[in-house]
Amino acid sequence: FVSYSDGGYVKIQNHLLMSIHKYHPSAVIFAFHSTKDIPNCPTHKESPYAFKVYAIEYVRSLGYDIVIWLDSPYRMTKPIDDWIAMISKVGIYIQRDGWACGQWANDRCLNYFDVSRDEAMKISSVSAGLQGYDFRHPNAVAFFDLWKKACQAGMFVGQWKNDKKTESQDERCLGHRHDQSCAELCLYKLGIEPQDWVIGDNKFFKDWITDY
Numbered sequence: 001f002v003s004y005s006d007g008g009y010v011k012i013q014n015h016l017l018m019s020i021h022k023y024h025p026s027a028v029i030f031a032f033h034s035t036k037d038i039p040n041c042p043t044h045k046e047s048p049y050a051f052k053v054y055a056i057e058y059v060r061s062l063g064y065d066i067v068i069w070l071d072s073p074y075r076m077t078k079p080i081d082d083w084i085a086m087i088s089k090v091g092i093y094i095q096r097d098g099w100a101c102g103q104w105a106n107d108r109c110l111n112y113f114d115v116s117r118d119e120a121m122k123i124s125s126v127s128a129g130l131q132g133y134d135f136r137h138p139n140a141v142a143f144f145d146l147w148k149k150a151c152q153a154g155m156f157v158g159q160w161k162n163d164k165k166t167e168s169q170d171e172r173c174l175g176h177r178h179d180q181s182c183a184e185l186c187l188y189k190l191g192i193e194p195q196d197w198v199i200g201d202n203k204f205f206k207d208w209i210t211d212y
Helices: 009-023 050-061 081-090 107-112 138-152 179-190
Strands: 002-004 030-032 066-070 092-100 124-134
Touching: 002 009, 002 050, 030 050, 050 066, 050 124, 050 138, 050 179, 066 081, 081 092, 081 124, 092 138, 107 179, 124 138, 124 179, 138 179
Parallel strands: 002 030, 002 066
Antiparallel strands: 066 124, 092 124
């Protein structure tokens, strides 16, 4: 399990770590609190959310095949063995959300992936706060390599909102979602479908818990 938090998110992340210990007490957890602790990682200002790529890469380099990324506000609600088995079948888990990629990817990112805005409006957006990888599967390797290259090419960089038309002159673009925008385009290019949510009541996780 891999996660990152700094500032006020450290306290929030502690609840995530406790939930993992509760349901998987023997799990190996990497909880980072500074980009300086992650080899070769740029700062969040230089490349927003690049710490996800470099933290996962570091843990993978240590020999772990199954790697689960969790944003700090998530909470595990039950053992996830069945979900890990699902990941291993496809190689990767990233959940779809209700938006379109064309709403949350800037022009630079779409040009990099050679995808038009019209085409991107037909691509499902994803929520990249929960990711599962089985690096023994070629899908996981192909996706991660493409995602990392996009990060290194500067495609995570952009503004959250397009209010000042910094991301696109197209009114359909509402902003840029950094790692998430690139993740959905990587899946699309590889022909890998994003998957259904495993977050919510009676599922494996809850998110954005406010009782901390």
